[in-house]
Amino acid sequence: MRTLITDIDGTLIGDRPGLKAFNEFIRANRNYIRLVYATGRDMREYENALKDEGLLLPEAMILDTGADIFVKKQGVYISEGGWHSKISGPSWDIKKAAGILSGLEYLSPQNKENPYKLSYCAALDDEKRVTAEIDGLLKDGGIEAEVIASHGCYIDVLPKGCDKGMAALYLMEKLKIGRDEVIVAGDSENDADLFEAFEKGVLVGNARHGLKKSVEGMGFYEAKADCASGVLEGLKYYIERENL
Incomplete structure (x- = not known):
């Protein structure tokens, strides 16, 4: 099989x-x-x-x-x-994460509801730079997350792991x-x-x-x-x- x-x-x-x-x-x-x-x-x-x-x-x-x-x-x-x-660790707070990222003008939130995922659209001319910036801001706010960019226009933020x-x-x-x-x-x-x-x-x-x-x-x-x-x-x- x-x-x-x-x-x-x-x-x-x-x-x-x-x-x-x-x-x-x-x-x-x-x-x-x-x-x-x-x-x-x-x-x-x-x-x-x-x-x-x-x-x-x-x-x-x-x-x-x-x-x-x-x-x-x-x-x-x-x-x-x-x-x-398993993924609901103490370092995951979706409301806090959304608040931290609300100040990034290049991120446009998608209208999706999931307590374990934030979804955004963005023009990603430099995916590594953008994901590193998002990850850094979240860590500074006490949020451990996976920041995943794809297709040159999508960013997903999920709990670490x-x-x-x-x-x-x-x-x-x-x-x-x-x-x-x-x-x-x-x-x-x-x-x-x-x-x-x-x-x-x-x-x-x-x-x-x-x-x-x-x-x-x-x-x-x-x-x-x-x-x-x-x-x-x-x-x-x-x-x-x-x-x-």
């Missing part, structure tokens, strides 16, 4: 024929491949993607860049409350799945933590430069095809390699 943990936007979505082929492959191999989504979308946005894009229902999903984990149990998706307990990779590791431990049984797939900077957490991964053909640079030299498969076609290409590569 293998577990595929894949991002959605730009990784599965963006190639309708490719997504159709990917879905057909997963359906035909459901006894061999466990499907998990890891996305920056919240629950409402995720449900819209299911309806509008024709995504398959997964065995579990990581939403809001790692802030929420849901596992399918007897046909119902149940929130992993233990994860929230909370990102897609850490959430995926927690989920795999809960499901008693070994790290060597996992294949990850992604396209953008907020997927970097997934690749750092596991040994096998697929960079889709349209992966952003920031992600490629952050995992350069780590031996992940770089697909020639974009989006879902690239995920399927990489998935087949790892399966065929294991069967040699």
Whole structure:
């Protein structure tokens, strides 16, 4: 049994024929491949993607860049409350964090409600400088956080130790799945933590430069095809390699 943990936007979505082929492959191999989504979308946005894009229902999903984990149990998706307990440390105060960052004029808050995530839009001409400034301001205010920039315009602020990779590791431990049984797939900077957490991964053909640079030299498969076609290409590569 293998577990595929894949991002959605730009990784599965963006190639309708490719997504159709990917879905057909997963359906035909459901006894061999466990499907998990890891996305920056919240629950409402995720449900819209299911309806509008024709995504398959997964065995579990990581939403809001790692802030929420849901596992399918007897046909119902149940929130992993233990994860929230783990990331709810004394150094996380979302109201205080929001207040500290309210003085940064280049940050435009997104209208999302999650007690474990602040979301912003910004023109990120220098992501490292911006994330370092935000991190420094939060630390000065006593807030320990993960500051994740992606796509040149999004910034997520989450509790320390909370990102897609850490959430995926927690989920795999809960499901008693070994790290060597996992294949990850992604396209953008907020997927970097997934690749750092596991040994096998697929960079889709349209992966952003920031992600490629952050995992350069780590031996992940770089697909020639974009989006879902690239995920399927990489998935087949790892399966065929294991069967040699």
